[in-house]
Amino acid sequence: MNLERRDILKAGSALALSGLISACATPLRRPAGGRVVVVGAGWGGATAARYLRRWAPEVDVTVVEPAAAFVSCPQSNLVLSGGRSLASLTHPYARWATGHGIRLIQERVLDVDPERRRVVLASGAWLGYDRLVLSPGVDFDYAAVPGLEDEAAQALVPHAWKAGPQTAALRARLEKMPDGGVFVMTIPAAPFRCPPGPYERASLVAAYLAQHKPRAKVIVLDANPDIVSKKGLFRTAWRELYPNLIDYRPSNALLHVDANRLSVRTEFEDLRADVLNVIPPQRAGDIARRAGALREGEPWVRVNFLDYRSERVDDIHVIGDATQATPAPKSGHVANQQGKVVAAALADHFAGRDIYREPVLSNTCYSFVSNDEAFNVAAVYRVTESGTGLRLADGSSGVSRVRSAEEAALARAWATNIWSDMLG
Amino acid sequence: MRIGGWMLSGAAALGAPAARASPLDQPRVRAIIESLFPARPIESSDGVAIEGPEITDDGAHVPIRLRVAPSGSAPRRIALIAAENPHPLVATMDLGERLVGPFSLRLKLARSQSVVLLAVAGQRLYGATAFLKVVASGCNPGQEATPPTDIGATRFRHDPPHDGLADARLLIRHPMRVEQRDGADTLSRPADHITQIEADIEGLPLLAMACGQSVAADPYLAFQLRAPRIGETLAIRWRDTQGRSGDAHFPLGI
Known part of the structure; x- marks a missing residue:
């Protein structure tokens, strides 16, 4: 790909973009190493792009991402408790892309045409690809939350389940909440992004309230019959650190939200909140459906875990939270690992080599229960015989014995290292 | 709350020449049906069906809805069978006159499999089947977990009635732990689950x-x-199964 196009793309003029991309996507300009388009520069996509450039420098890599900067979901609950700034979670993409020879297009993807192997951008321009990597994360299924179907209502009830302005909005509401007020959060039925995340959030909101509004309360309405991840560690922390502050109510699915009154109706009770945080039910980012990668009626994408190719659409690979990867959790760490596996598989593909048949994934999820203490769950996953599933490697899974300050330091180091791995 | 991607698989599945053999022909399913409803032919009806999500991640918690409204008489007894679970009979329900379907409940599935609904109405036995997919098995005994401190806590709520019918929900806190076996013969930890739930209104x-x-x-x-x-x-x-029991009372009417 020539420099001229790269410069113009960086200028970001939609009109110029439209004409030039279309013109360049002719066979005349096709690079020798193959063209890969990566949609989404989160934990999966950013890792895949960077490692593909490292392992196959001859491959032309274009990343399409609407945001100018990465904002980490992991550790964003610490913004609520004052343990981290949003700025410390934010990493601009521009220098990263230039440094690794990645073409970055700051735009939204509207559609995918798998027949012609094209990605259609919001500007109307399109990009041709030989292989497409979708790392779209999750979309919220607000249609499943009566009362929050429209955006005006959603704006009144922050989810803060994608880090950034939503995180700041929830923190601002906490600051304005009266002492003696009630923070109500709702948790959807599993699976959702970051299984321990809601319980970490309850802990860190309690940490903030204990310090600033000691008469306030946290009520957790969980659609699940119990804490989904690290149950014993969370229960102990709540009992010892925040006695009588967190009121956990399992098997209590949300039925309706009144966004103006900040009231919720569950299957068994009505509640009014001073601050309301609804974590909506989730499904694969919608571009996966538009690309034809989803089975009818299924929320997550089925892939072959050797190279993450979609079971349904040729030349499309899907990674990260959007995949049906149970028992592996929808975590940033797992998406990072999947990004490397797909990068290696694509590097092999373009070099005409066989792909590696035994990729192994690891996962680590740290959870903070205060600004100073954390614990972790870690596990290793292998690909099943058929390639279409993951399984827990024998004896690989475990959680911390106790919460500790040492693990809080390790958790911060983990974040620094893995951000550097994907975006350094 | 709506759950994305529900499918409906009902009466049609009974007669259709499906790729899978009908679960109604499996010997262990036939034996259960014969013991519950001896010597009755199974009919299909548009009003009798199982609805469930296309796929459920965790087989320990599969939400389903049972439609039990055959034309003619109202059903008085229904049974639910998970053909390939270690203990396939999920539940039987005897229905009073004021209890009306559809019924929503949550079951465990050891693997993707067919589920069978049977409903007796008048002198007739109706059946429906659905194939439900799960990713992770719901019948693992798992770690020794502390039972909830509020075991047996009972919740009930009904909405205002429409046309004389009110949506109602009942939940009893209980771990419903499956048994654990070492090999086929040794029971290393017994099951701990509710065996009987009864409800009445004014007797x-x-x-x-x-x-x-x-x-x-x-x-x-x-x-x-x-x-x-x-x-x-x-x-x-x-x-x-552990000898625990309890009762709870709820005033009706809104």
């Missing part, structure tokens, strides 16, 4: 439900209640 039976270990944790039943009136009381009683 008139509303529901008698017999539960196996294939009912999900925190047994849940959503149904419609005919004409709840102020002044009436709903009484719930339950007992489990």
Whole structure:
């Protein structure tokens, strides 16, 4: 790909973009190493792009991402408790892309045409690809939350389940909440992004309230019959650190939200909140459906875990939270690992080599229960015989014995290292 | 809350020449049906069907809805069978006149498999099947977990009635732990689950439900209640395999 196009793309003029991309996507300009388009520069996509450039420098890599900067979901609950700034979670993409020879297009993807192997951008321009990597994360299924179907209502009830302005909005509401007020959060039925995340959030909101509004309360309405991840560690922390502050109510699915009154109706009770945080039910980012990668009626994408190719659409690979990867959790760490596996598989593909048949994934999820203490769950996953599933490697899974300050330091180091791995 | 991607697989599945053999022909399913409803032919009806999500991640918690409204008489007894679970009979329910479907409940599935619904109405036996997919098995005994401190806590709520029928929900906190076996013969830890739930309104039976270990944790039943009136009381009683039991009373009417 020539420099001229790269410069113009960086200028970001939609009109110029439209004409030039279309013109360049002719066979005349096709690079020798193959063209890969990566949609989404989160934990999966950013890792895949960077490692593909490292392992196959001859491959032309274009990343399409609407945001100018990465904002980490992991550790964003610490913004609520004052343990981290949003700025410390934010990493601009521009220098990263230039440094690794990645073409970055700051735009939204509207559609995918798998027949012609094209990605259609919001500007109307399109990009041709030989292989497409979708790392779209999750979309919220607000249609499943009566009362929050429209955006005006959603704006009144922050989810803060994608880090950034939503995180700041929830923190601002906490600051304005009266002492003696009630923070109500709702948790959807599993699976959702970051299984321990809601319980970490309850802990860190309690940490903030204990310090600033000691008469306030946290009520957790969980659609699940119990804490989904690290149950014993969370229960102990709540009992010892925040006695009588967190009121956990399992098997209590949300039925309706009144966004103006900040009231919720569950299957068994009505509640009014001073601050309301609804974590909506989730499904694969919608571009996966538009690309034809989803089975009818299924929320997550089925892939072959050797190279993450979609079971349904040729030349499309899907990674990260959007995949049906149970028992592996929808975590940033797992998406990072999947990004490397797909990068290696694509590097092999373009070099005409066989792909590696035994990729192994690891996962680590740290959870903070205060600004100073954390614990972790870690596990290793292998690909099943058929390639279409993951399984827990024998004896690989475990959680911390106790919460500790040492693990809080390790958790911060983990974040620094893995951000550097994907975006350094 | 709506769950994305529900499918409906009902009467049509019975007669259709499907790729899978009908679960009704499996010997262990036939034996259960014969013991519950001896010597009755199984008919299909548009009003009898199982609805469930296309796929469920965690087989320990599979939400389903049972439509039990054949034309003619109202059903008085229904049974639910998970053909390939270690203990396939999920539950039977005897239905009082004021208890009306559809019924929503949550079950455990050891693997993707066919589920069978049977409903007796008048002198006839209706059946429906659905194939439900799960990713992770719901019948793993798992770690030794502390049972909830509020075991047996009972919740009930009904909405205002429409056309004489009120949506109602019942939940009893209970881990519903499956048994653990070392090899085929040695029971290393017995099951711990509710065996019986009974409900009546002012002494008139509303529901008698017999539960196996294939009912999900925190047994849940959503149904419609005919004409709840102020002044009436709903009484719930339950007992489990460990000898625990309890009762709870809820005033009706809004």
